[in-house]
Amino acid sequence: MVLTSGTTGVPRAVTRPLSVRTLVGPVTTHLSLIPLRPAEPIVVAAPPHHGYGLIYLAAGLALGAPVVLAAGLGPHEILAAVAEHRAGVLCALPIQLRRICELGESPPDSLRAVVSGAAPLSPDLCARLREVFGERVFNLYGTTEAGWAAIATPDDLRLAPGTVGRAPRGVRLRILDPSGAPMPPGHSGEVFVDGWQPGGAATGDRGYLDRTGRLFLAGRVDDMIVSGGENVYPAPVAAALTSHPDVEDAVLAPVPDAEFGQRWCAWVQVRSGSGLTEPELRDWLRARLARAEQPRDLVLVDELPRTPTGKPVIDRRSGGSDRPDPDGARP
Structure with a gap:
């Protein structure tokens, strides 16, 4: 167990x-x-x-x-x-x-x-x-x-x-669309794993295989939001945030938005000793993300709450009641 x-x-x-x-x-x-x-x-x-x-x-x-x-x-x-x-x-x-x-x-x-x-x-x-x-x-x-x-x-x-x-060896990866049909290399769907149990198992993760069989992940299946009529996933947004040299980690959660319907709120763990500001981080993101991908809110924090395995805590089922507290933002 x-x-x-x-x-x-x-x-x-x-x-x-x-x-x-x-x-x-x-x-x-x-x-x-x-x-x-x-x-x-x-x-x-x-x-x-x-x-x-x-x-x-x-x-x-x-x-x-x-x-x-x-x-x-x-x-x-x-x-x-x-x-x-x-x-x-x-x-x-x-x-x-x-x-x-x-x-x-x-x-x-x-x-x-x-x-x-x-x-x-x-x-x-x-x-x-x-x-x-x-x-x-x-x-x-x-x-x-x-x-x-x-x-x-x-x-x-x-x-x-x-x-x-x-x-x-002994394990097979499949990428399936919502109807259960297999997706070709380079196309995203839900990741299924065969080999450990009869009939295989869904991971709940979204990803794609390249032509050599390498797997790339793009977040959870249920993480997508529709922002301004576009499907937006959190993985590219998080990657753009963590590519900044003064950002240690980031976690995103959807928030309602009057103009776009939904947008992201990002809690960003800043590297110790950094003087990074929100305007500087927004300038960084403008060159790397489409308009619909831009987080509506950026909350810079010294430390994100985590599970014992190091993952930032977000309780999606509770509507985000366990999300990092904006009151803990850096002054």
Whole structure:
């Protein structure tokens, strides 16, 4: 039994029987790309009570690799744990990896792989990770309900920034339209994962496959708004926000608008020590987003509230009652 992350509500328990036959393909894929070695320590900075951290905890125990639990530690302490234990693999959340990059410290030479998972890895952060860690960065994608769906290798992230990679052996990705018809490469629909359970499972995520089978995500299926007669998704807006060098993270929620019908409100976590202002950020967005995509409201904050897996908290089912509080905005 594994709990969901609770991003869109109260965490739910998910149970799924896993046969040896089901596990063989994904496990061999992972070990061929990110070899975990017996007796070589693994630092798990992701919370072990959710799927991503739990997988690496279980893998280390199964292989006889010491597992160093670093959830809740700061970026300097996580790097120190890697150095102290001569760890070969670090698995962490994107927000943890972003803060490690901000330290400006050289990574320990024992690291062979840095794995990101449990939350989106933006192209901007991916580029920064590659600058700091070199060709050792991997990105995992999956959901508690649907299972592990894709892995992006360093080559994938270099050639196709923003991808979450390809399906492991024994798993198949399908992109379906609302009627259940398959979508061709380059066309978006809901992501379905086959291989972990009979009949496959919907992820609730929207995305598309390129011609090489790499998956790109574009937000949740139910995240789209109609603004000024145009369908607008949050992922491109969030990407434009986080591409600013003084923005650490951003979360969006729809708000009613008299002119456009709906528009976005964006809560933006600003990098510590930055003097970024709202007018400066709006100037940045004007050159990168269409008019309908421009957030109506920008709220600059020092810290966004997050789930234990590092995702900003928005309760869509409650109409946004758990959204970040504008009263917590920076003065």
